[in-house]
Amino acid sequence: MALMGSKELIGLDIGSSAIKLAHVKPVGVEFRVKKFGVFPLPPDAIVDGAIMDHVSVIEGIKTALRELKVKEKEVATSLSGHSVIIKKVVLPTTTPEELEESIQWEVEQYIPFDIKDVKIDFQVIGPLKEDPSKMDVLLVAVKTDLVNDYVSVIKDAGLTPSIVDIDSIAAGNAFELCHPVSDEQVPMVVNVGASFMNINILHSGVPLFTRDVPMGGGMYTSEIQKQLAVSFETAEELKVGKKDAGDRAEKITEIMRTVSNILSTEVQRSYNFFSATYPDRLVTKVYLTGGAAKSAFLKEMLVEKIGVDVELFDPFEGLTLEEGSVDPSMVSGFNTAATVAVGLALRNQEARR
Ligand SMILES: Nc1ncnc2c1ncn2[C@@H]1O[C@H](COP(=O)(O)OP(=O)(O)OP(=O)(O)O)[C@@H](O)[C@H]1O
Ligand SMILES: [Mg+2]
Known part of the structure; x- marks a missing residue:
């Protein structure tokens, strides 16, 4: 999971609803998007973050590479x-080198899995102000099986997985670089995907709190499917207003309200937990992103429950598009859904700076 980036990387977000691919390059002082695309996956290809249908995912990645004419081989992906x-x-x-040696023993107590079954990575944040003999370290542990699953589909699609990141951290990274805020701010980035909400509360670029809540936009779809006895595809179209709801409009509104209430209650729980843990660092604003950030009533309900400003975060607002090589309709249609892929693509820049 090391950051090693002399070659150009592409960001590959393998989400449960779709694969998102982004290639971003620094040009002068700006970041320029060279490639971006979204390629849907069958509904059960990825369940609870685990790849169930390897063939569909490999095909999806290959389609993305072909349609976007991607030549690069190295990718950053996330889990x-x-x-x-x-x-x-x-x-x-200690020094990062020494910590590399001792990390297994140091962190065993913090990991709820057998240490033999996990891959560990860390980032030294810095010494404690009140006691420099101790330091804050951001610890990331991922089950080896999960890493291997994602690594194997990427390799089978003909690519090299150089960086394996975490969705919530990649979303935070996209926010940091595309929407810089001052050190007084404590932004809460909430990436609402199809299956998960990836929450990351940041301060000065460091994640203070992250959580993955196993609920997302798919919950609206499955409720519409169940309650109106329609297919997944029809439910998706009814949800986003692509298909006229006719006399089912009231029922759909009720479902949207109910599910938005459930999702915003979960975000509120994380917010409350964070506020109790860091009473001196209150969240200054919530940034909603991910494909399902635009779900009806979600933003309003979050404002109501949390009582701070909530804004949609579109990573493209902080980027320029390379003319002729990026499809503007892809960008406008999937702007908030691009956040994790853009955050991954930007790992490229970080490593080269
Ligand atoms: N305009 C819209 N309004 C409401 N929901 C939308 C809209 N556009 C997309 N969605 C929903 O967003 C979800 C997809 O978002 P995203 O691409 O971020 O998820 P993902 O990365 O595939 O999923 P995950 O990371 O949770 O596995 C789907 O549930 C989709 O129906
Ligand atoms: Mg996602």
Whole structure:
């Protein structure tokens, strides 16, 4: 999971509803999008963050590479779900090299899985102000099986997985670089996908709190499917207003309200937990992103429950598009859905700076 980036990387977000591919290059002081596309996956190809249908995912990646004419081989990808643990821990101050040696022993107590079954990565945040003999370290542990699953589909699609990141961290990274805020701000980035909400509360670029809630836009779709006895495709179209609801409009509105209430209650729980843990660092604004960020009533309900401003975050607002090579309708149709892919693509820039 190391950051090693001399070659150009593409961001490959393998989400449960769709594969998102982004290629972003620094040009002067700006970041320029060279490629971007979204390629849908069958509804059950990825369940609870685990790949169930390898063939469909490999085909999806190959379609993305072909349609976008991608030549690069190295990719940054990311994972989410209950096999991922992210924790800020306090360890005795050492060099990163020494920590590399001792990390297994140091962190065993923080990981709820057998240490033999996980891959561990860390980022030293810095020494504690009150006691420099100790330091804050961001610890990331992921079940090896999950990493291997994603690595194998990427390799089978003919690519090299150079960076394996975490969805919530990649979303935070996209936010940091596309929408920089001052050190007084404590933004809460909520990436609402189809199956997960990836939450990341940041301060000065460091994730203070992350959580993956196993609920997302798919919940609206499956409720519409169930209650109106329609197919997945029809339910998706009714949800986003692509298909006229006719006399079912009232029922759909009720479902949208109910599910938005459930999702915003979950975000509120994370917010409350964070506020209790860091009483001196209150969240200054919530940034809603991910494909399902635009779900009816979600933003309003979050404002109501949390009581801070909520804004949609579109990563393209902080980027320029390479003319002729990026399809503007892809960008406008999937702007908030691009966040994780853009965050991954930007790992490229970080490594080269
Ligand atoms: N305009 C819209 N309004 C409401 N929901 C939308 C809209 N556009 C897309 N969605 C929903 O967003 C979800 C897809 O978002 P996204 O691409 O971020 O998810 P994903 O990365 O595939 O999923 P995950 O990361 O949870 O596995 C789907 O549930 C889709 O129906
Ligand atoms: Mg996603």
